[in-house]
Amino acid sequence: MSESRRGFLKASLTAAAAMAGSSPRAVFADQSSGRTADREPMRASVMAYSFHGLLKEGKMDVFGFLETCKYRYQLQAADLWNGFIVSTEEGYLQKVKDALDERELVVPNLAVDGAHIWVDDASARDKNYENALAHLKAGKILGARFVRIDAGGGAQDKEWSNEAFDHIVKRYQEYAQYAYDHGFKAGAEVHWGPEHYWPSMQKLYKAVNHPGFGICCHIGGWGGTPQEVDVADREAAPWVVHTHIDWTITEGPLVEKMTNLRNAGYQGFYSVEHHSAKAEYAEVAIQLSKVRAVLQSWRTGGTGASSYTSRLARPTGGADRPSELADPSQMM
DSSP states (O other), X not given: OOHHHHHHHHHHHHHHHHHXXXXXXXXXXXXXXXXXXXXXXXXXXXXXXXXXXXXXXXXXOHHHHHHIIIIISOOSBOBEETTSXXXXXXXXXXXXXXXXXXXXXXXXXXXXXXXXXXXXXXXXXXXXXXXXXXXXXXXXXHXXXXXXXXXXXXXXXXXXXXXXXXXXXXXHHHHHHHHHHXXXXXXXEXXXXXXXXXXXXXXXXXHHOOTTEEEEEETTOOSSOHHHHHHHHHHHGGGEEEEEBOHHXXXXXXXXXXXXXXXXXXXXXXXXXXXXXXXHHXXXXXXXXXXXXXXXXXXXXXXXXXXXXXXXXXXXXXXXXXXXXXXXXXXX
């Protein structure tokens, strides 16, 4: 063996011995900055709705989504949407749970459509209530950390009627108690109807007043002027337990919006959501890379801005929720 190879092997063995003797919470050096940071998993995830185009075409199911999260994007989490969950029967859910465990994936969120609390028709309310209970149980089986159930109400309304508000608060308190008893949280999303107006969401959060209740913030999704949206994102941050980050945010004020959450002590996942139903694998990868760049910068002592470069072009189809879905309660 040549002297150069002996020297290389000796140096490698010395380095390996040093690593073996280090703390289990190993540190790594960022080559660009020379700083070190704890080797914690980056809390990035992808919302399953991002692949609703592939789902509609029959090209992806929930198990394919889990494969995508783990092996295409090397994630530690799978942000689920019940559009991919074909049954709430325990046997089926256990298969999904087994697939999650095999891939060592956690579920930061289970987003539930078709279970919103307030509908004017009493029979429809009852049906949604049963669906909500079934999905809360599903959340427990799947190990979800948060189950999102919309508040409901008129799609264009900014406030709920007194009757609707009282009913919504009562149901959320019930859901939050179930979630709390089983180690997770349940709550609303900045999504549609009155819940996407900050004064109404603020009123709701304070009225529910339960440790098992939380908010999923679709960042920048509030109604109002740009200034009002910025205020809402910032003021809601302490109550947020999960996020959805769409294309307009990853191409725009991503660092600012993520920093709002970080400054508020946010402990959830930063989950990207794509809407165009076109080139989903590639477009999601772009969004995810932007979020990861901010997280990586934070891990190495940066502010997020140095690693974040905005793309100028938007994907064909835009970032808005699909216009062909007339019922906003069926939108993600």
